Amino acid sequence: MRVGYLCTFTPKELIDAAGFTPVRILADSTPISLASAHIQSYACIQARGSLEKALRKIDVDAVVFTRSCDTLMRLADIWEIATKMKVYSFEFPTKIDSTSKNFLISEIAELAKKLEEWGGKITFDSLKESIELYKLLEVELAKIFDEKPDYELLFKVQQMKVKDALNELKSREQKKSKGGPKILVTGSVCPFLDVMKLFEDVGFSVKDDLCTGTRFFTFKYPEMELRSVEDCFRYLAEKYVSKAECPTKHYEKDRRFERVLELAKDCDGVVFLLLKFCDPHFFDYPQLKQKLEEIGKKVLLLELEFPVIEQLRTRIEAFYEVIMC
Amino acid sequence: MIVAGIDVGSLTAKCVLFEEKVIAYSIAKVTPDLENTAKAVYSDAVKKAGVSAEYIVATGYGRNKVSFANLKVTEITCHAFGAKSIFPSCRTVIDIGGQDSKVIAVENGVKNFVMNDKCAAGTGRFLEVMASALNVDVSKLGELDEKADKPVNISSTCTVFAESEVVSYIAQGEKVENIVAGLHNAIASRIAAMAKRIDLKPDVVLTGGVAKNKGVKRALEEILQIKILVPEEPQIVGAIGAAIVGKNYASRGRKSERF
Numbered sequence: 001m002r003v004g005y006l007c008t009f010t011p012k013e014l015i016d017a018a019g020f021t022p023v024r025i026l027a028d029s030t031p032i033s034l035a036s037a038h039i040q041s042y043a044c045i046q047a048r049g050s051l052e053k054a055l056r057k058i059d060v061d062a063v064v065f066t067r068s069c070d071t072l073m074r075l076a077d078i079w080e081i082a083t084k085m086k087v088y089s090f091e092f093p094t095k096i097d098s099t100s101k102n103f104l105i106s107e108i109a110e111l112a113k114k115l116e117e118w119g120g121k122i123t124f125d126s127l128k129e130s131i132e133l134y135k136l137l138e139v140e141l142a143k144i145f146d147e148k149p150d151y152e153l154l155f156k157v158q159q160m161k162v163k164d165a166l167n168e169l170k171s172r173e174q175k176k177s178k179g180g181p182k183i184l185v186t187g188s189v190c191p192f193l194d195v196m197k198l199f200e201d202v203g204f205s206v207k208d209d210l211c212t213g214t215r216f217f218t219f220k221y222p223e224m225e226l227r228s229v230e231d232c233f234r235y236l237a238e239k240y241v242s243k244a245e246c247p248t249k250h251y252e253k254d255r256r257f258e259r260v261l262e263l264a265k266d267c268d269g270v271v272f273l274l275l276k277f278c279d280p281h282f283f284d285y286p287q288l289k290q291k292l293e294e295i296g297k298k299v300l301l302l303e304l305e306f307p308v309i310e311q312l313r314t315r316i317e318a319f320y321e322v323i324m325c
Numbered sequence: 326m327i328v329a330g331i332d333v334g335s336l337t338a339k340c341v342l343f344e345e346k347v348i349a350y351s352i353a354k355v356t357p358d359l360e361n362t363a364k365a366v367y368s369d370a371v372k373k374a375g376v377s378a379e380y381i382v383a384t385g386y387g388r389n390k391v392s393f394a395n396l397k398v399t400e401i402t403c404h405a406f407g408a409k410s411i412f413p414s415c416r417t418v419i420d421i422g423g424q425d426s427k428v429i430a431v432e433n434g435v436k437n438f439v440m441n442d443k444c445a446a447g448t449g450r451f452l453e454v455m456a457s458a459l460n461v462d463v464s465k466l467g468e469l470d471e472k473a474d475k476p477v478n479i480s481s482t483c484t485v486f487a488e489s490e491v492v493s494y495i496a497q498g499e500k501v502e503n504i505v506a507g508l509h510n511a512i513a514s515r516i517a518a519m520a521k522r523i524d525l526k527p528d529v530v531l532t533g534g535v536a537k538n539k540g541v542k543r544a545l546e547e548i549l550q551i552k553i554l555v556p557e558e559p560q561i562v563g564a565i566g567a568a569i570v571g572k573n574y575a576s577r578g579r580k581s582e583r584f
Contacts, residue, residue: 203583298437310386311425315440318401321584325402325434 001119002059004085006050006075007066008216009092009243011236014112015064016162017130018120023060024158025050026191026212029306038078044275045305046189047071054083062086062118064111067094068248069280088114095250096241104237112233127232133162138217140169145214148177149206151196154216180205181323184264185213186288187273188281195273195307202316209263210273211246218244247280257288261295268323269298271316276305298322326575329370329378330567331363332400333387336423336449337534338362339561340370342378343568349374350561359387363394382571384563386424397582398570400563401438405431407566408530411556416526419516419545419553420563421535423449428519430526439519447515449535451484455508458491459501466505470540473506487511506540513544520549530554532562 003015004025015022027049032041035052054060063085065076073089080087091107093100112122137157144150153172157165183199186209190196199206208214220242226232245256264270270292274281289299300319302312327348332339338355340363342348351369356362363383371377383394384403391397400420408418409431418429426447430436441447456463477494481487487508494504512535529551535541536559546553556562574584 313389314386314399314401317584318399318435318438318440321399321402322435322437324584 001061003115003118004058004060004063005066006046006063006072007068007092008211009068009240009246010064010066010090011108011111011240012162013127013130013134013232013236014108014115014122015120016134017122017127018112018115018118019126020062020115020118020120021161022158024155025053025058025060025063026155026189028053028191030056031306038082039075042277043071043075044188044277046191046275047075049191051075051078051082054079054085060085062088064088064090066090067092068246069278071277071279086118092240094248096255097252101237101241104241105233108233108236112229122229124226124229124232127229128226130162131226131232131235133166135221137162137165137169138219140166141217142214144169144174145208145217148175149196149208149213150175151193151213154213155193158216177205178203181268181320182207182266183319183323184208184260184267184270185210185273186260186263186270187211188275188278190273190275190304192304192307194309195304195312198309198313198316199271202313202320204316204320207263207267209244209260215244215246247284256284257291260288261291264292264295264297267297269300269319271319272299272301274301274303276303326380326572327376327378328568328571328575329367329381330403330564330569330571331367331381331383331385331391331394332403332561332563332567333359333363333383333385333391334400334422334424334534334563335386337560338366338385338387339564340366341561341564341568342370342374342376343565343572347561347565348376350558350564352560355387359390360392363387363391380571380575382567382574384567395582396571396574396584398567398584401427401429401440402435402584403563403566403570404532405429405435405566406569407562407564408532408556410565410569411562412528412530412554414528415530415554417520417523417529419520419529419531420533421448421512421516421531421541422533426516426519426533426535428516428523428525430523437523439522441515441519446483446487447512449533451487451512452508452535452538452541454484454488455491455505458488459495459504461501461505464537466509467537467539467541469502469505470509470538470543473500473502475503476506476510477503479507479511481511506544509538509540509544510548512541513548516545517548525549525551527551528554530556530562532556532559534560536560 003020012022034055180203222238341350353366383391388397429438
């Protein structure tokens with residue numbers, strides 16, 4: 001069985017350990033038609049495009065919706081009504097503090113139960129293995145992205161079992177960065193590979209803070225020995241609350257801003273690549289932009305719906321000229 | 326050195342031959358064959374000037390399709406350099422073209438920019454559609470604006486919806502002059518919203534084909550409460566800027582096709 005998910009706070013380890021294939025659902029360039037009967041046009045293209053895919057044809061039997069933005073939460077309800085897929089809402093805590101970990105552990109246990117209801121079987125051995133394999137995958141992806149981001153690879157490995165993903169990594173050649181001024185691309189999801197390619201085409205060396213980029217594999221790993229399924233749940237809870245920050249969560253202090261500012265330090269500019277109607281990111285934008293400008297960074301805002309490539313190219317090239325001038 | 330700046334926009338292509346100043350220029354309608362459009366507008370400028378260029382810079386949406394150009398630069402950078410060469414006091418450029426509008430903060434080159442290209446709102450195309458709905462020539466919009474006594478409110482800047490508002494005003498018997506002035510105000514408010522996102526500093530220079538329309542200048546001055554400078558031939562500012570960028574670039578001995 002293939003189990004879909006949209007939010008990267010979904011513990012894929014559990015799905016994999018249950019014997020299912022975790023599949024990241026991302027919008028593509030399919031024009032929105034059927035989805036419009038269920039969701040308003042002022043929802044982001046990731047929500048509308050994913051639903052459109054689900055209504056046309058998608059090779060997924062069930063979907064785990066993880067609490068993140070309001071749009072995705074309501075999309076879970078729509079999905080349940082409009083498709084024949086099994087749907088489960090995984091309640092990831094919105095407020096991340098000392099109290100959230102225990103809550104998350106119980107939610108992880110509930111998700112495990114649900115996956116077994118769906119016919120999966122989670123054992124200590126299978127869960128421990130999935131946890132170890134995902135860590136391997138994430139560490140490897142981080143190394144690759146450090147050298148040069150490879151979004152095509154990242155999209156691909158999110159469509160397969162973690163074991164196959166690791167094999168996929170082995171069979172590839174490391175690409176070398178061409179250099180050029182460095183930019184940080186920050187935002188939510190960018191399901192369009194040709195947009196990611198534009199930055200490089202224009203001459204930038206890219207670093208990202210995207211949910212379809214480094215945020216997929218950036219965690220701090222708890223140091224603990226795993227002796228039982230309960231240990232594994234605790235481990236996953238610790239791992240996922242340490243995941244690279246997302247604006248749909250409330251952190252103690254300004255963890256997300258701190259991370260973006262830190263990432264931007266060695267960059268010549270910062271590009272906000274935001275999906276139109278993405279509330280969590282747009283509410284953060286004015287303040288984060290100001291903070292970035294205060295540390296001397298040039299900032300460009302790109303708003304995406306269905307990307308019109310040449311118009312985007314003009315903006316990105318102009319930003320390149322601003323930096324090079 | 327004689328440099329050609331070719332600005333292939335969404336509606337028109339412009340070519341300027343430039344040495345210390347503009348030697349000659351040409352403006353032509355854009356066809357889907359961008360390369361040939363660029364060739365034709367260049368040949369025409371060369372014919373007028375009686376000399377050809379040693380170095381060619383392409384800008385505008387079609388820049389990457391001009392294979393005979395030595396350098397390709399975005400129209401954002403070119404408008405900044407072009408406006409600054411005409412008005413050295415320029416700190417902000419508002420460029421309203423056929424398909425998009427931009428507000429550019431100018432320092433030594435471009436400091437910052439905001440660009441609208443989502444739709445025809447606040448662009449030359451917007452005015453063309455409205456002129457046709459009003460059955461007037463687009464070049465007459467400026468004169469009509471001067472005769473307005475009570476501009477109507479156009480609440481939507483969406484070209485499609487604004488057109489139905491215009492149709493509604495016509496049905497109500499509203500004076501064409503007041504509708505035209507209302508349309509100019511709608512464009513200006515759209516631009517003002519963009520200008521607020523960057524630090525708008527005087528002097529402000531209005532460029533692009535729409536700058537030929539006095540009504541847009543009037544509306545912008547009212548809403549921004551600032552005096553706006555318009556070059557004699559605002560449509561070729563991008564092409565002039567392209568030539569200037571090319572001159573600087575070539576004199577530094579740079580050879581790459583990109584900045």
